[in-house]
Amino acid sequence: MILSNLAAKSPAKPDVLVVAKLWPPLMEALQGAFTVHDRTHESDPAAFAAIAPRIRAMSGGGESKVPASLIAQLPALEVISVFGVGYDGYDVAAIRARGIPLTNTPDVLNDDVADMGISLMLMAARKLPQADRYVRDGKWPSGPFPLVRKVSGARLGIVGLGRIGLAIARRAEGFGMRIAYTTRTPRRDIAYPYFASPALLAAEVDFLMVITPGGAATRHLINAEVLAALGTKGYLINVARGSVVDQDALIHALQTGVIAGAGLDVYADEPNVPEALRALDNVALTPHAASATWQTRKAMADLAFGNLQAHFAGKPLLTPIA
Numbered sequence: 001m002i003l004s005n006l007a008a009k010s011p012a013k014p015d016v017l018v019v020a021k022l023w024p025p026l027m028e029a030l031q032g033a034f035t036v037h038d039r040t041h042e043s044d045p046a047a048f049a050a051i052a053p054r055i056r057a058m059s060g061g062g063e064s065k066v067p068a069s070l071i072a073q074l075p076a077l078e079v080i081s082v083f084g085v086g087y088d089g090y091d092v093a094a095i096r097a098r099g100i101p102l103t104n105t106p107d108v109l110n111d112d113v114a115d116m117g118i119s120l121m122l123m124a125a126r127k128l129p130q131a132d133r134y135v136r137d138g139k140w141p142s143g144p145f146p147l148v149r150k151v152s153g154a155r156l157g158i159v160g161l162g163r164i165g166l167a168i169a170r171r172a173e174g175f176g177m178r179i180a181y182t183t184r185t186p187r188r189d190i191a192y193p194y195f196a197s198p199a200l201l202a203a204e205v206d207f208l209m210v211i212t213p214g215g216a217a218t219r220h221l222i223n224a225e226v227l228a229a230l231g232t233k234g235y236l237i238n239v240a241r242g243s244v245v246d247q248d249a250l251i252h253a254l255q256t257g258v259i260a261g262a263g264l265d266v267y268a269d270e271p272n273v274p275e276a277l278r279a280l281d282n283v284a285l286t287p288h289a290a291s292a293t294w295q296t297r298k299a300m301a302d303l304a305f306g307n308l309q310a311h312f313a314g315k316p317l318l319t320p321i322a
């Protein structure tokens with residue numbers, strides 16, 4: 001009798017739609033606390049139609065695509081948790097119009113993404129991937145590796161001086177770099193020289209580091225004009241989103257010597273990287289892995305899960321997007 005009363009009172013686990021291939025430990029945590037529907041909207045539209053009215057939360061990744069049409073199919077949706085800091089694939093206007101809170105995982109990945117930005121700068125300028133291959137391929141005995149470009153003391157321009165941009169700047173100070181930046185609004189709390197546009201900044205630096213959000217507002221912010229301003233001795237580093245850089249213009253600039261080189265973690269159509277880019281020797285490439293360390297993925301998962309837990313416990317969200 002008591003047991004059946006308890007069973008009757010225990011609430012059903014809230015239904016959560018997962019819209020990305022999530023990191024397995026986060027998936028396990030979600031499955032423990034919720035009734036999880038893993039990408040059902042893509043894999044089984046008929047089953048999705050049946051469960052959609054019950055979905056109360058969404059869990060996705062930083063690169064997920066969540067259009068207004070998907071939001072419209074979820075009348076009971078109460079909260080969205082993004083495992084990542086970027087959320088440019090989510091239709092924020094549609095989400096806001098419904099008053100649905102959106103959360104992400106800021107700050108915990110600043111160190112890793114900044115480390116990757118600096119690494120790509122060193123990889124590109126010091127030609128570290130090529131130097132590694134030089135030793136492995138047994139070429140060293142036939143002569144020294146060619147001279148490369150010095151990073152310490154050079155001029156660094158940062159496009160987007162937010163949480164991660166500032167972490168990059170602090171590291172670059174350790175390299176004795178002279179730092180300048182561009183954002184839409186100059187930061188009153190920062191003394192680095194400000195430039196009103198990426199092109200104006202590019203003309204004054206040796207390395208241009210891109211770390212803005214993605215989405216329509218920053219699409220092709222780095223275009224042929226900016227690359228021309230960066231110049232034949234300049235390097236472009238992109239750890240933001242592939243959409244921020246006009247990739248075709250970049251490939252052309254790398255092929256024709258408009259700029260000296262590049263370091264890229266993000267691409268226009270991930271995970272597809274054009275052969276024309278992969279064939280170039282003056283670009284260092286990583287597979288959108290800037291925050292991909294065990295430590296940071298754990299911290300991101302704790303936040304992404306914690307936001308959903310907090311919502312369903314009636315507590316304040318840990319990291320709502322304002």
Ligand code: NDP
Nearest residue numbers: 086160161162163164183184185212213214239240290291
């Ligand atoms: P923040 O919101 O703290 O900073 C964003 C910065 O970009 C701000 O300084 C903002 O200043 C500036 N910015 C925004 N729009 C423009 C614009 N049109 N022109 C120039 N500057 C602009 O974000 P985070 O530092 O936390 O993260 C930045 C981005 O990094 C994320 O949105 C994500 O896309 C990317 N990222 C990439 C990762 C990877 O794996 N490679 C991992 C994590 C994040 P203002 O508003 O004044 O313009």
